[in-house]
Amino acid sequence: MDEKYFAKKIEQKWQRKWAESGAFEARSGGDKPKFYALEMLPYPSGNLHMGHVRNYSAGDVVAWYKRLKGFNVLHPIGWDSFGQPAEDAAIKRGVNPREWTEDNIKSMQGQLQRLGISYDWTRQMAAHRPDYYKFDQWFFLKMLEKGLAYKKKTQVNWCETDQATLSNEQASGGLCWRCGNPVTKKDLEQWFLKTTAYSDRLLDDMAEIESGWPSNVIKRQRDWIGRSEGAFVDFDVLSPVFGRPESETTPSAEAAAIPPPTEGEFEKSPEGGTLNRNHIRVFTTRIDTIYGANAVVVAAEHPIIIEHLSQLAEDVLAKIQQIRSEKMNPTDHETEAVKDGIDTGLKAVNPFSGEELPVWIGNYVMMEYGTGAVMSVPAHDERDFEFAKKFRLPIKQVITSVNGALNSIVGNHSPTASAAASGSETLELPFTDYGQVENSGVWSGKSSTEAKTEMTAFAVEKGFGQAATTYRLRDWGISRQRFWGSPIPIIYCDACGAVPEKYENLPVELPENAPFTGKGESPLAKVPEFVNTSCPKCGGPASRETDTMDTFVDSSWYYFRYTDPHNSEVPVDTAIAERWMPVDQYIGGDDHAVMHLIYARFWTKVMRDLGLVKFDEPFRRLLTQGMVVGETFFDDSSGKRKYFSAAEVTVERDAKAKIVAARSADGTVLKHAIERMSKSKGNGVDPDEMIEIYGADAARLFVMFAAPIENELVWHESGIEGAVRFLQRIWRIVHKWESRITVRDDQAEPGESSDAARDLRRKTHQTIRRIEENLEHLQFNTPVAALMELSNAIADLKADPESATQIEAAAVREAVESLALMLVPFAPHAAEEFYSIAAGNENGIVANEARFPVYDAELAKTDEIEIPVQVNGKLRAKLMVSAEISDDELREAATADEKVNEYTSGKEIVKIVVVPKRLVSIVVKQ
C-alpha cells in the first residue's frame, strides 16, 4: 500500500475501470426512474478552460448524486463544432476546418476523460458531422412547409470586426456577442425563422418552468419578448399646408437621395393593421392620455414621410437624412442619445378631441417597433416630455394622481397650458403612473384603467382604432455568409424560384474546400461543384443557396439528439425522446439567457407542433454558474493595458497578505484587478496543468468548494492545495484504520458502549442529512464543508486502531464508507479508492451499484443540547441540558444558573421567554 496519496495513479486506475465496464453508458428500460443531467455543450476550441471544469464538475455532481439515489441517469456530451474559429484557423493557417475541428474534439475529449467526468461517450454528437447537420436541414424544410421559415430583404445586424451577420439576440445591447464590438446595420436578403409566431407561448409557458429557473433568466426572457398591451389609434392626415400644389413640386436633391421604402414597408404594421396613406396609425399603451397629445411623432423611415416627400421642406429632408444615417451607424451606448426631430408641416387629427396636431419626425421613434409612430403626450411620458421641452411644444396634463389636483405647469414653455391649477397637492411632471383622467371630454373623472377599456371600445366602435398587442421579439435571421455551417437546403431555379431540396437528398454536404477570405461573402458561392445543380422541381439548371445556418441552430436541438444519437431517418425517435426528455437539470452560463435558451425553447415548441414530442419545455430546471476569474497585473501608463503573467510579476504583500505593490521585472509598478480569465491577460489557468500537479479530484473538489456555484469564482492556487490536503487527510485516516475497517465481523460485544462511537455515528448521520439537503438544493460548496467536518471528526476520534473496541471500529467503518459515498460526486476517483478499502470490496462504488448512505434520525439525535440564556437580549450563559428537556425544566435551569443570577439578582424579572429546546431569554427591569 502506498504511503502517500498519489492522485495520478488512482485516477488512471479508476478511469480505466469505468471505461472498461462502460460504467456511465445510459440504457433505456429497467424500472429505475430516469434523470437527464446536461451541461451546455462546448465549442471545440481545442482547450478546456476552468469555466468548463466548473460547469462539468457541477453537472457531474448532479449526475453522480442522482445515480447514487437510484436513478437511471443520462449524462451526455457533444460538440458545438460549427462556427467561426474553425474558419478563422483556415484563413490564417490554411488548415482544413474539418480536420482542425476533429483534432480539437479529440484533444478536448482526452481532457474531459482525464478530469473523470462521468459521461456516456457513446452518445456524442458533433454539429459539423453530416449525420447531425442533415437534420438541421430536415428541420428547416419542415419549418418551410409550416410557413415558419421565409426569406426577406431587411436591415440586418452586421459586425464589421467579424464580418458576420448577427441575429437580434446576438446583437443584444448593440454589441456583437462574440467580439463585443458595436454592431452596424446592413441591407441583406436573409432566411428567417418565425420565432414571433411563438411569442405568446414562449412567454406564457414560462409559468411551467419558472420555479426551476433562475429568476433573472426568466426576467430577461420576459423583457426580451417584451409583450405590451395597448391600442392602435388612427390619426387622419390633413392635406399639406405648404400652399404649393403637389403636382408643381419637383423632388429636391435631398428628396431624391432618400431611399424609397423597402419592399413591404407599407404592409409591415403588426398583427393585421395596415398602414394607410390617409392616416397615421400609432400604438399606445396609454390611450387614456390621448387628450394630452400635442403631436404625432413618426420615425424617419415612416411611409407617411416617403409618401409626402415631395411636399416636405428642404430642412425637413435634410433632417430625415441625418437621422437615418445616424441610425445606420449607432454611436456607442455609453452616451445617451439626444432627442432630435423636426416639424414636417403635416397635420394630423386627434380622433378623440378633434384637435389638429403637428406631425413631427423624431429620432426616438423606431420603425421596428409598434407602428413606427406615436402620439406624444409630454405630461405623462418621459421621452415625450423631454422632446416637448427641447422643442417648446405645449404640455397638457390629463392625468392626476387619484387624490391629487392638476399640476400648475412649471416652466416658460407652455403656451397652451390648460391646467386648472388649484388644490394643495402638486405632481411633478411627467407623471407616468395611472391615476384619474381629467380634461378629457366625457372620460374626465374616470380612472386610467376604466378609461383605457372604454376609450379602446369607443375607438373600435367608431372605426379608428383597435386593441393591440405588440412584441419586442423579432424573427430569427439565420443566414450566414460563412462556410463552416450547415448549408441551407434551398435551390434557386430561374423557372421555379426558391425550391426546397428533396428530403432524400439530405444532407446537402459541405464541399471539402472553399476559398476563405473572411470578408463577409459566402465562400460556398465560389465552389461551382457546390453551387451548380438542377432544380428538384423542373430538373432545369439551378443554383444552390450559398449561405449557411447560424450555429445557434445546431444547439437548439442537440439535447434531443443525445437520446437517439444514431438515428439516420429522423432527428429523434418520438418514443425514445419521450423516454428521456425533458432535461431534468441543465447547467451553463447565463450569457445564454436570451440567445440559446430562447432558441431551444422555440425549437421544442416547433417540434411539438410537428408532432415529434408531446411537451413544450425542454429544460425543467436550469442552473447558471458564475464565471471563473483571475487576478491580472498590468501597466496602463501608456493608455493601453499591457498585461503581465503572475510569473513575471514580483508581488509585495503586507502581514494580512494584501497586495502592497506589484512590479514587473524591470521595476515598473503595476496595477492589479480581477478579470475574466484569458491567455492574453496572462491570468489563464490550464486545467491539464492543474490535473498534472494536483490531480483531477482536487481540481474538481476545489471549484465546487471555493464559492457558491452561481457566484463568480476567483482562482487562487492556494485553494486547490487545500483540496489536496483534505484528500490526503482522508487517505491517512483510511490507511490508519484499514486493518480494522475492512473486516466486517464487527458486532458489538453485549453491553459494550462507547461515547466516542456514539458521537461519531451521530456526526455521520447528521452529515448525511445535511449533504442530502444541500445537494437537493443544488448547493455544492456547503456539502464539501460538511465532508471536511466529518473527516475531521474521524481524525479527532479518541480511539486508535490498536485499542479500539469493536463498536468503535464499526463506527469508523460506517463513517469512512459514508464519507466515501458522499465524496464520489466531488472527487470520484479518490472516493472509489476509499470506498473499495472501507467496504472491503475492490470493485468500488460503480461496480457495486452502491447507493447514497441512508440517514437514521435516531442515530443523528443528540442527547445533550446547549441552550443559550440571554438577559435583556445579551448572551450571558450557556446551559448543557438533556435534549428531552421540557419548557418548565428549562426555565428553572436558567433561573437557577449562577452566571445568570449575577445579572438578575436584586432586579425584577419582568418576563421569561422560553423557546423550546432552543433558548431562554430573561427580561429584567434595570
Next chain:
RNA sequence: GCUGGGGUGGCGGAAUUGGUAGACGCCCAGGACUUAAAAUCCUGUGCCCUUAGGGGCGUACGGGUUCGAUUCCCGUCCCCAGUACCA
C-alpha cells in the same frame, strides 16, 4: 435613468428563514518534528480594553418593530448584473 440581485473577519464564504454571528477552507502567527528546509501535525486567529478572570463593540449607514434582528419594516449610501429611447 429604469429593472433585478447584493453589501457578514485580511480573503472565499456559513448561519435549520426571527433564536449562541463568523461553520468549512485559504492566508497569517506561534510551537513540535528536522542538521536545515519542504511536507506533516498541534495551537491561535472578528475588533478593542484587560496580567488574568472578564468586559465592551460588531453582519454598509441611520431609525423602527421585537424578550431577541445578518434575517422583518422605513430611509440613506455603495457595489454587481441586465437594459437602453419598446410608446
